Amino acid sequence: MKRQSQKTNNILLSLVDHILFSLNELQHDNLSDNFILGQKYAYVECLELLQNLAGPSALHIEFVIENKYPLE
Numbered sequence: 001m002k003r004q005s006q007k008t009n010n011i012l013l014s015l016v017d018h019i020l021f022s023l024n025e026l027q028h029d030n031l032s033d034n035f036i037l038g039q040k041y042a043y044v045e046c047l048e049l050l051q052n053l054a055g056p057s058a059l060h061i062e063f064v065i066e067n068k069y070p071l072e
Contacts, residue, residue: 009058016050016059019043023069037071044069 023043029036044065051061 012059019047041071
């Protein structure tokens with residue numbers, strides 16, 4: 001059972017890493033492009049959901065997501 005829990009935790013950490021990497025790539029893109037803005041909204045929403053479900057310290061998301069990745 002513990003093995004499955006560790007595997008799940010590793011998957012969630014990998015997912016968070018991927019989302020953060022993608023958000024960092026979008027930081028300097030043109031937010032007037034609706035597609036790019038939509039991607040950013042989706043990634044931020046997913047990250048916030050994961051942060052709320054698993055807890056910030058469990059996934060190493062110990063910052064205010066919308067402050068680091070503003071949606072304006």
